[in-house]
Amino acid sequence: MSMRGQRKSGVPAAAAGVVLFIFYACAIFAGFVAPYSYKLQDRTIPDEPPTAVHITVREDGRTRLVRPYVYRYVLTDVHSQTYREIRDKRYPVRFFSGGKLFSVPGAGIHLLGTDPLGRDYFSMLVYGGRISLFIGLIGAGISFAIGIVLGTLSGYFGGIVDTLIMRLTEVIMSLPTFYFLLTLAVIIPAGVSSSVTFMLIVAILSLIGWAGFARVIRGMVLSLRERDFVIASKAYGDSAYGIMRKQLIPNLMYYTIVSITLAVPGYIISESALSMLGLGIRAPDVSWGNMLSEATNIQALMSRPWMLASGVCIVVTILCLNVIGDYLRS
Amino acid sequence: MLLRFVGKRLLLMIPVMLGITFISFVIISLAPGNILTSLRMNPYISEATIRMMEQAYGLNRPLLERYWLWLWQVLHLNLGVSVYYHASVLGLILSRAANTLILSVSVILVSWLIALPVGIATGMKAGSRADAVVGGLSYTGISIPGFFIAFIMLLIVAQTGILPTGGTTSPLYNLLSPADKLYDRLIHLILPVTALAIPQTASYARLIRANVIETKKGEFVATLRARGLAGRRVVYVHILKNAINPFITLAGYDFASLLGGAALVETILNLQGLGTLLLKAVMSMDVFLIMGDILIGSGMLLIGNLVADIALLYVDPRIRSGL
Numbered sequence: 317m318s319m320r321g322q323r324k325s326g327v328p329a330a331a332a333g334v335v336l337f338i339f340y341a342c343a344i345f346a347g348f349v350a351p352y353s354y355k356l357q358d359r360t361i362p363d364e365p366p367t368a369v370h371i372t373v374r375e376d377g378r379t380r381l382v383r384p385y386v387y388r389y390v391l392t393d394v395h396s397q398t399y400r401e402i403r404d405k406r407y408p409v410r411f412f413s414g415g416k417l418f419s420v421p422g423a424g425i426h427l428l429g430t431d432p433l434g435r436d437y438f439s440m441l442v443y444g445g446r447i448s449l450f451i452g453l454i455g456a457g458i459s460f461a462i463g464i465v466l467g468t469l470s471g472y473f474g475g476i477v478d479t480l481i482m483r484l485t486e487v488i489m490s491l492p493t494f495y496f497l498l499t500l501a502v503i504i505p506a507g508v509s510s511s512v513t514f515m516l517i518v519a520i521l522s523l524i525g526w527a528g529f530a531r532v533i534r535g536m537v538l539s540l541r542e543r544d545f546v547i548a549s550k551a552y553g554d555s556a557y558g559i560m561r562k563q564l565i566p567n568l569m570y571y572t573i574v575s576i577t578l579a580v581p582g583y584i585i586s587e588s589a590l591s592m593l594g595l596g597i598r599a600p601d602v603s604w605g606n607m608l609s610e611a612t613n614i615q616a617l618m619s620r621p622w623m624l625a626s627g628v629c630i631v632v633t634i635l636c637l638n639v640i641g642d643y644l645r646s
Numbered sequence: 647m648l649l650r651f652v653g654k655r656l657l658l659m660i661p662v663m664l665g666i667t668f669i670s671f672v673i674i675s676l677a678p679g680n681i682l683t684s685l686r687m688n689p690y691i692s693e694a695t696i697r698m699m700e701q702a703y704g705l706n707r708p709l710l711e712r713y714w715l716w717l718w719q720v721l722h723l724n725l726g727v728s729v730y731y732h733a734s735v736l737g738l739i740l741s742r743a744a745n746t747l748i749l750s751v752s753v754i755l756v757s758w759l760i761a762l763p764v765g766i767a768t769g770m771k772a773g774s775r776a777d778a779v780v781g782g783l784s785y786t787g788i789s790i791p792g793f794f795i796a797f798i799m800l801l802i803v804a805q806t807g808i809l810p811t812g813g814t815t816s817p818l819y820n821l822l823s824p825a826d827k828l829y830d831r832l833i834h835l836i837l838p839v840t841a842l843a844i845p846q847t848a849s850y851a852r853l854i855r856a857n858v859i860e861t862k863k864g865e866f867v868a869t870l871r872a873r874g875l876a877g878r879r880v881v882y883v884h885i886l887k888n889a890i891n892p893f894i895t896l897a898g899y900d901f902a903s904l905l906g907g908a909a910l911v912e913t914i915l916n917l918q919g920l921g922t923l924l925l926k927a928v929m930s931m932d933v934f935l936i937m938g939d940i941l942i943g944s945g946m947l948l949i950g951n952l953v954a955d956i957a958l959l960y961v962d963p964r965i966r967s968g969l
Contacts, residue, residue, distance in 0.1 A: 501928070639785075
């Protein structure tokens with residue numbers, strides 16, 4: 317909650333903005349940022365630990381700073397999946413070569429190790445951001461679009477329209493949301509393409525999400541419609557549609573932007589939850605949520621705790637969105 | 647007065663419940679496949695058996711008729727039989743609902759017990775260093791989803807072994823003495839309650855702080871002080887009472903999100919609750935079990951809201967007079 321009357325420093329918000337910008341840029345240019353494809357499986361390197369990137373060499377007892385390089389990793393015990401760094405040859409990390417941000421010709425670079433199928437975890441994380449980051453944004457956007465239209469109609473016309481819409485929002489708001497989400501998720505057929513699944517999840521989240529927003533918009537429209545400029549517009553003979561589009565909705569825009577920022581985290585969490593439970597985005601497609609589903613296995617989690625990285629990304633994204641939303645609100 | 651209010655609210659619950667269950671029923675029948683789909687794949691089950699089961703479960707009838715049949719059953723307090731578990735849905739739900747309820751209520755209690763003093767203290771001393779520290783902590787708290795905390799705690803607990811890593815009870819629970827049973831349940835609760843209570847406490851503490859700040863500025867506080875009422879009394883009786891009202895309603899509504907969050911944490915920590923039950927039901931398309939779960943879930947939610955509203959009536963006389 318903001319301290320009213322006290323101006324908030326914009327520094328945290330700016331920092332949060334930079335972090336979010338980097339996240340979204342990475343997601344959009346995933347093909348460039350990620351060293352591998354998220355679909356690429358290398359069954360010879362299951363569960364490889366994160367590749368250590370070295371920047372120093374020891375020569376004649378002195379430590380010298382050099383260009384980043386890595387060593388080869390070799391699977392020494394297939395059963396316990398133990399790897400060893402072979403320190404015979406240094407493989408330099410190449411930047412901006414071959415259309416990749418960084419790559420290591422001749423050896424592998426797995427900043428966060430690999431999953432049991434030998435997929436590069438860091439690449440999965442970058443590609444997974446595409447789904448998790450955009451599902452939140454699009455989902456919140458759509459539910460607010462529905463909320464604005466229905467909320468404005470409800471507040472402006474009142475009467476039977478208002479009663480119908482408000483009763484509907486009440487039913488939706490008294491749903492046990494998560495239970496309902498789970499039930500809705502079963503409609504998604506197993507075989508459809510990733511973009512269809514994505515759109516279906518967005519649709520499901522928006523279907524539940526618009527209600528609370530519509531109620532707030534209605535309340536705001538109720539007070540706006542008594543204001544002079546709306547009454548003047550009416551006196552000029554503007555149509556109801558014109559008044560709503562030109563007078564009411566522009567006045568709600570600021571609130572909308574703030575609310576979307578503060579609502580996106582909820583959508584990101586819902587998507588991760590569904591995907592984590594195996595009801596949302598399914599393999600081979602990746603999202604930050606379904607990357608966590610493996611972490612429910614305690615043995616796997618203990619031997620490779622870095623697979624919580626996608627969870628950390630979720631937390632950082634939410635924190636940034638909250639900081640920005642809070643700043644905008646004050 | 648109160649009776650009429652409660653009666654009205656209970657009556658209003660009927661159409662809402664009908665709406666929720668009907669929508670859910672339609673959705674489930676829209677989904678591809680049903681509980682018999684996997685049985686059909688089984689070469690040891692004959693086509694005749696499948697048809698007999700279809701008949702028995704009424705799966706070959708039209709949608710509306712099926713809904714009506716289900717509703718009729720429910721009105722006779724029979725939630726049907728779970729095909730997946732081969733057990734009565736009501737029995738299954740009752741055995742699980744207690745766990746979820748204990749978890750949710752503990753979370754609400756714990757987060758209130760911590761957030762209330764913290765929120766009041768930081769609200770009264772807004773702008774102090776302690777306030778800034780708590781503010782930063784609670785800010786982080788509201789940004790971390792409970793399921794992530796559950797993962798982190800699971801990691802810590804698994805590495806140190808100080809607490810059980812999941813489950814509702816120990817494997818040998820039934821052999822324990824009553825006192826040990828209670829202890830066993832309590833230590834199994836620590837992990838899920840902490841995971842869910844951290845974000846909850848953070849958000850309550852922030853809201854209470856903001857409300858205390860707002861109330862502090864109110865005219866009545868100045869009046870009370872002008873009349874010479876001691877500082878402490880102003881804080882503990884008057885500011886508090888006014889600052890807390892909104893949260894009683896909030897606690898009722900938070901029950902909904904708590905049920906959802908609990909479902910996730912239940913899955914991660916492998917607890918026997920309503921959430922994990924519903925997940926199993928959804929995965930196996932066990933219609934009656936899904937419907938039963940949704941029915942009980944929404945019922946708990948609506949009653950939670952009602953209880954919160956009644957509590958508000960007791961605290962805030964302004965609302966009572968407007969009844």
